Amino acid sequence: MKINTQRLLENIDRFAQIGKKGRIGVERIALSEEDMEARDLLKRQMLEAGLVVHIDQLGNMIGIRKGKKDLPPVAMGSHLDTVYAGGPFDGALGVLAGLEVIQTLNDQNIQTEHPIALVNFTNEEGVRFAPDMMGSHVYAGLAELDEILAAKAYDNPEETIGSRLKAIGYDGDAKPGSIPFHCFFELHIEQGPVLEVEGIDIGVVEMVQGIHWTKYSVIGEANHAGTTPIAYRKDAGYAAAQIQAFVGGLSREANSRILTTVGSIQFEPNTINIVPAKASFTLDLRSVDGELLLKTQEIIDQKINSIVQQQGLTLEKEVMVRFKPVQFEAAMVNAVESSAEQLGLSTKRMPSGAGHDAQMMAAFCPATMVFIPSVKGISHNVEEYSHDQDVENGANVLLRAVVKRAKG
Numbered sequence: 001m002k003i004n005t006q007r008l009l010e011n012i013d014r015f016a017q018i019g020k021k022g023r024i025g026v027e028r029i030a031l032s033e034e035d036m037e038a039r040d041l042l043k044r045q046m047l048e049a050g051l052v053v054h055i056d057q058l059g060n061m062i063g064i065r066k067g068k069k070d071l072p073p074v075a076m077g078s079h080l081d082t083v084y085a086g087g088p089f090d091g092a093l094g095v096l097a098g099l100e101v102i103q104t105l106n107d108q109n110i111q112t113e114h115p116i117a118l119v120n121f122t123n124e125e126g127v128r129f130a131p132d133m134m135g136s137h138v139y140a141g142l143a144e145l146d147e148i149l150a151a152k153a154y155d156n157p158e159e160t161i162g163s164r165l166k167a168i169g170y171d172g173d174a175k176p177g178s179i180p181f182h183c184f185f186e187l188h189i190e191q192g193p194v195l196e197v198e199g200i201d202i203g204v205v206e207m208v209q210g211i212h213w214t215k216y217s218v219i220g221e222a223n224h225a226g227t228t229p230i231a232y233r234k235d236a237g238y239a240a241a242q243i244q245a246f247v248g249g250l251s252r253e254a255n256s257r258i259l260t261t262v263g264s265i266q267f268e269p270n271t272i273n274i275v276p277a278k279a280s281f282t283l284d285l286r287s288v289d290g291e292l293l294l295k296t297q298e299i300i301d302q303k304i305n306s307i308v309q310q311q312g313l314t315l316e317k318e319v320m321v322r323f324k325p326v327q328f329e330a331a332m333v334n335a336v337e338s339s340a341e342q343l344g345l346s347t348k349r350m351p352s353g354a355g356h357d358a359q360m361m362a363a364f365c366p367a368t369m370v371f372i373p374s375v376k377g378i379s380h381n382v383e384e385y386s387h388d389q390d391v392e393n394g395a396n397v398l399l400r401a402v403v404k405r406a407k408g
């Protein structure tokens, strides 16, 4: 049994028209008018495929295909929202391939023992509202619904998740998490270069890296760049540069299993002839090894403290995100790997470098992911692309793995 490639590709293209940006890009920010339009289309397609559609209080969409038995559904899905100037595959692939799996089962008249659920999670990208992976976070019971509904937009404090859900008509009745899942599969583009460079068809995702996000501000004193001797300076910019070099060095050591990124830095007053009074920067720290992540965070904080103290500066620190690495259940990972092998596809076991809804769902039910190659590893960019053959392969692996777990 194989999916209908033509139908899937056409549907991906159809959704890519909603919020089309540039030649092949898509911009469909969560809870925007474009998101509403995409949701409306998905809802129509779910109903046409015979699914019973539930909208929960956070706008998560869950379409259920009946099984032979009244068991928890085998779920699959991802998200229809994108970043600013994003692409047509990040998220949409997992949702639309899931729909294609259901349409294929309909075509073949196959009824599985477990029901099958197709899920579109709200606000995976977290572009206007924090946190990211919002819908799955709440679905898995990891955050309070009321707090999340009150979350304000970064760019407009008048707007909340709750008000935007109402505005687009997706403030549903179902309690998030009230439909239990037997397990959850998410097909996604890799968003990195590994599969393409190594010529591998399918990434079998064993785990998701742990992530720490922290914001630091080093505070010194503004002073004249010509008249203030070095010994009298409290140069926040110099200290920040030392910290950045130290942090970057940690992931450049041989066999380092840690990824460090200082992705944003601002000086105040940010002028050529003034010693910076303040340097604010972010730290993105990731590892597949949870203990190493904690230990490295400690080493970095000690180093920052010692630099700040030695130079008579002060420090402000804001902890933004702390996600431990998530290990996916072996039986789920094996189901993906064996499905790919049965289809004659090459596979590689790998961690996910980015966060995904599946990592939140792993706290709710057994979960895992299927990766397909991203051309040049590009994503979160209008140039994001995956080849038709890879889309087809990924959807066929999803079909097999879902049918295996749902006992088709």
Ligand SMILES: [Zn+2]
Pocket: 079, 090, 091, 124, 188, 356
């Ligand atoms: Zn995504």
